[in-house]
Amino acid sequence: MKARFPTRIVAGVLLLAGLLAGCSNGPVRRVSEPSALVQQLTVRADGRWAVELRIENFSSIPMRFDSVDLALAFGDNEAGRVTAQPAVSIGPESADVVSAVFTPPVAGKLAVADALAGGRSIAYTLSGNITATPADGKQRSFEVRRSSQLSPAPGLPGVLR
DSSP, X not given: OXXXXXXXXXXXXXXXHHHXXXXXXXXXXXXXXXXXXXXXXXXXXXXXXXXXXXXXXXXXXXXXXXXXXXXXXXXXXXXXXXXXXXXXXXXXXXXXXXXXXXOOOHHHHHHHHXXXXXXXXXXXXXXXXXXXXXXTSOOEEEEEEEEEEEOBOTTOTTEEO
């Protein structure tokens, strides 16, 4: 019986040492592809659109988002390019909103005007690239493709969310 007790202690100490050694490497640095979605689209009086673009950082480290170049489409209708140079840092597994203003083509204007007039949702697709720099890393370009929907915002004429 006395021989088993020291063996259990030795095994417990070795297990604890192994667990502590595994913790010494620090947090895992994982860089994941970011995502983007249209948080809000506002039709301005001058005919241009103001787009609030939500950029999501799924990485385990902060990233600085340097540029955005995304094609916006409603169905088969090109609705313009959302471009910006936000130079904004977004923390790990967080998101932030950047703004872009552009003049949409006629097909895009008609699609949005029809959805707003009918009080209906409209499906959209964003596709293109986001350039970002991970903390202590090299700048990278990430391909983005996202589909979702926008709906008229109650009480806010000309606004889709």
